Amino acid sequence: MLTLTQALYDRIVEHARRDHPDEACGVVAGPAGTDRPERFVPMLNAARSPTFYEFDSKDLLKLYRDLDDRDEEPVIVYHSHTATEAYPSRTDVTYANEPGAHYVLVSTADADGLGEFQFRSYRIVEGVITEEEVQVVTDY
Structure with a gap:
């Protein structure tokens, strides 16, 4: 189960809505x-695409150096889907290289009237997708 604060949940959703119609991406x-x-840690979608996201390689290197310096790890890797449900695509599974991370997908399809808003979390390990419950709390 993914447990996160309301403040983090709100920031992820706000980033997804702000970058719509392009996919948003980032890490917590x-x-x-x-x-x-x-x-x-919101990131720039270097692809600037409504159907694909890609972390900028320089930004990603900087992020991992910063994580090492702070003795941190990516707990959540998030991105948005702008016209489809919040379910990992084949490309998402291919790029899921953090087996300990929660992969959060936010669908902003509701912004264009194409669907309903969704915030879902998955574990993706060796190509296997497992959806998990999301618990939003006031604080830890």
């Missing part, structure tokens, strides 16, 4: 080994 980091998301 937390202390290594805790599985507790704490630090919101």
